[in-house]
Each structure stands twice: as C-alpha cells, then as structure tokens.
Amino acid sequence: MSSSDLFALSAPQHGGPDAAGIPLFDFSTNSNACGPCPEALHAVRTADATRYPDPAYTALRESLGAFHGVAPGRIVLAASASEFIHRITALAAQQGAVQVAVPPHSYGDYAQAAQVRGLEVLRGGGTAAGLQWACEPSSPLGLEEPAVRAWQQGDADAAWRVLDCAYVPLRLDPEGAWTGAPSPRTPSACWQLWTPNKALGLTGVRAAYAIAPPDGEELALAITGLAPSWPVGAHGVALLQAWAQATVQQWLVYSLRTLSDWKARQLALCTDLGWAVHAGSLANYFCAQPATAMLPSDFAALRASGIKLRDATSFGLPGTVRLGVLAPAAQDALQAAWQALPGRTIPHRVSTGSGETL
Structure with a gap:
C-alpha cells in the first residue's frame, strides 16, 4: 500500500473533493449551493x-x-x-x-x-x-x-x-x-x-x-x-x-429562500427514490436512509457518475447518507445515477390527478 493510500485511510472523513478531483454534483458538503456570494x-x-x-x-x-x-x-x-x-x-x-x-x-x-x-x-x-x-x-x-x-x-x-x-x-x-x-x-x-x-x-x-x-x-x-x-x-x-x-448579509438572507424551495424538492425526490428521510432538519442538509444499504461499490459508481454523497457511518449512523441541498439539475442527476445502479429501482407511483401520488 502506498503512503498516499495510508494517508487517505488515516485522514478524518470529510465531504468535498477527494483523490478523484472535484465532484460534478457534490451533495457531500453543507456549503450554500446558491454561492459563492x-x-x-x-x-x-x-x-x-x-x-x-x-x-x-x-x-x-x-x-x-x-x-x-x-x-x-x-x-x-x-x-x-x-x-x-x-x-x-x-x-x-x-x-x-x-x-x-x-x-x-x-x-x-x-x-x-x-x-x-x-x-x-x-x-x-x-x-x-x-x-x-x-x-x-x-x-x-x-x-x-x-x-x-x-x-x-x-x-x-x-x-x-x-x-x-x-x-x-x-x-x-x-x-x-x-x-x-x-x-x-x-x-x-x-x-x-x-x-x-x-x-x-x-x-x-x-x-x-x-x-x-x-x-x-x-x-x-x-x-x-x-x-x-x-x-x-x-x-x-x-x-x-x-x-x-x-x-453580503442581504444576499445570504435572499439565498435562503431559494434553498428552502430546493430543499422541499430534494426531500420529495428522496421520498420518490424510496429513501427514508430523517425528519426535523432545520438546515440546508438532511439525512436519508436508502431502502437497501449502500455498498462501497454503490458510492464508487455514483462518484464515477459525478455524484458524491456523504456516508454518515462516521457520524454513528450506518446505512445513512447526509445530503446537502443542491439545485434541481443536481437533484435530477442524482435520480438518474441512482436509477442506473444495478438492482436499484424507484417505487412506482400512480398519479391521482390531484397532484398526489400513490
């Protein structure tokens, strides 16, 4: 094992760029996705x-x-x-x-x-x-x-x-x-x-x-x-x-309105993927648990598709991922990448015609 591999194993776990570079759609950090200011x-x-x-x-x-x-x-x-x-x-x-x-x-x-x-x-x-x-x-x-x-x-x-x-x-x-x-x-x-x-x-x-x-x-x-x-x-x-x-503070306050809209959309998307969302998040991030535990190969496949999630195991929440709120284009990319994983299906939901799904 190389010295760089040993360093990667011993370093604290964080979100953001890694040895593969900058993720195209980085859900692994809690940075304000409306930024930079x-x-x-x-x-x-x-x-x-x-x-x-x-x-x-x-x-x-x-x-x-x-x-x-x-x-x-x-x-x-x-x-x-x-x-x-x-x-x-x-x-x-x-x-x-x-x-x-x-x-x-x-x-x-x-x-x-x-x-x-x-x-x-x-x-x-x-x-x-x-x-x-x-x-x-x-x-x-x-x-x-x-x-x-x-x-x-x-x-x-x-x-x-x-x-x-x-x-x-x-x-x-x-x-x-x-x-x-x-x-x-x-x-x-x-x-x-x-x-x-x-x-x-x-x-x-x-x-x-x-x-x-x-x-x-x-x-x-x-x-x-x-x-x-x-x-x-x-x-x-x-x-x-x-x-x-x-x-600068005015910009921040305005950005929170956009983040609130994006968060509502992302929460709905995770529910549509069949993920169990941990309720109660007050911020621009939340945790969710896929119906089937994610394997290292799943994280690697998503990363190869430009998607990075934060494995919450190091937080004491195995089987859970933390997702920073990102823009709709990133959310759609997550959905497509998840659907492309072997054995991962999205629950079928039937429209009632009133805006609700079953």
Whole structure:
C-alpha cells in the first residue's frame, strides 16, 4: 500500500473533493449551493496577498465585534473551525480538563482533538469534567441541540462550553431563520465558533473566528497565545470582513429562500427514490436512509457518475447518507445515477390527478 493510500485511510472523513478531483454534483458538503456570494468572492479575489495582515487583526476584530455587539477583545481569529477545535481543546487540557463531551452524532474533529491529547470522550453530550461541545443545528441531522437550551440559562461552568455556529446562518425553519444578524437566541454564556465560508459558498477559503464568553477576555488572550503568527491570511481576512457587511448579509438572507424551495424538492425526490428521510432538519442538509444499504461499490459508481454523497457511518449512523441541498439539475442527476445502479429501482407511483401520488 502506498503512503498516499495510508494517508487517505488515516485522514478524518470529510465531504468535498477527494483523490478523484472535484465532484460534478457534490451533495457531500453543507456549503450554500446558491454561492459563492458575489461580493464576498470579489473581496477574496482582490485581497492584497503581497503583504502580511495586521498580526493583531485590529480592524477585523473591531468589525466582527460590532457585528455581534461584543467587545473586540472577545474575538479570537482562527485558521479554520478545525484549527480552533484543536487549539481550545489544548488550552482546556492545559487548564485541567480530563474529559470532553460531544453530541451523539457530531463533527469528528471534536473527538479527534480530545483523543490525540489523551482526554476521555463522552459521547451523547452531558456534563464533562472539562470541555463540552454542541452544534446547532446539529450535523449531520440538522436538529436542535438539547444542551443549548440549558446553556441559554448560563452558569459558572460556561468557560469550557463551545457552541459550533457553523450552520446557524443556514437555518431554513421560519422560527429560527437567519435574518442577517446573530439571533439573541444564541447563548452567550459559552464560546461561539463561527465559520462563514459555508454560508457564503466559499469553503475553500479557510478562516474562522470565535467569541469568548462575557468576562472571558483573559481566556481569549490565552487561546490567542497558543496560535502561530498570522493564523488567517489576506484572503481569509477579506472573507471575514465581507461577512460583516450588510449587503453580503442581504444576499445570504435572499439565498435562503431559494434553498428552502430546493430543499422541499430534494426531500420529495428522496421520498420518490424510496429513501427514508430523517425528519426535523432545520438546515440546508438532511439525512436519508436508502431502502437497501449502500455498498462501497454503490458510492464508487455514483462518484464515477459525478455524484458524491456523504456516508454518515462516521457520524454513528450506518446505512445513512447526509445530503446537502443542491439545485434541481443536481437533484435530477442524482435520480438518474441512482436509477442506473444495478438492482436499484424507484417505487412506482400512480398519479391521482390531484397532484398526489400513490
């Protein structure tokens, strides 16, 4: 086995491009399929890459602080969400954490960052003697995280609670839909981790930021001190500066209407394919379970047809796939590719003439 094969086997599982290149129709990521946001893309393309950013990111932290209504001293820049996950886990371990609590189905980097530091991982959430993670809407199911309701109350143990806000701007449910500004529903008595590249359809730009809890500026300084110099480059700075602009937020809010329509169509398509859809997703992605478990050869055949799905086994959901919401043309390609797989048939549905099918 080659070294590249060994690396592929040991690397964490993620969606997106792989050794075969960029999928033609990529359902495996949760990036905003209406993107990229034109204004944010222009900002990235015109960023001055000939100079270092300000190592203190003074203007950027002021801009993000104003956007969230918090002091700039509470803003911590990160190379990516994954980088921050590892950094805050390292700091928690330095300060005595021995356990890390993660949701039952969650992003693998939470547990991986803990395991490489010898911390015990408690799956299923709960109270840990150390660091606690939550993500809302959750990934891969897109559900409300029960722990967040308790966090909204706030308490003295909030210093090592982290809410992953990656999908907050991509909520599609009427009650919690993004309005162009952070919602007061988001608990403040914990760390908040924000990664706008998904919402803006620019996941290739690696940049993120975190907001320390109230009275957490000393912790912000401590975690900043663990970072290398210039964790965010010029293109990441441009993306995050654009994120705080009203016109970019207007684009995002408008795109959510389109995503809602596309999601309804994609849910119906999965039902027509005979897949059991996990109910309740609030975001621009959901999980579904084909009637017959997919084999590695099925994933490979779909990939050869330009379709990539996210196997949810690594999330603790074997036999399930997570699908980001894509445009109708991509959905039709999925249907055709699925129908072409050996032994895969689409249930016959008879029209009643009233718009319903049987």
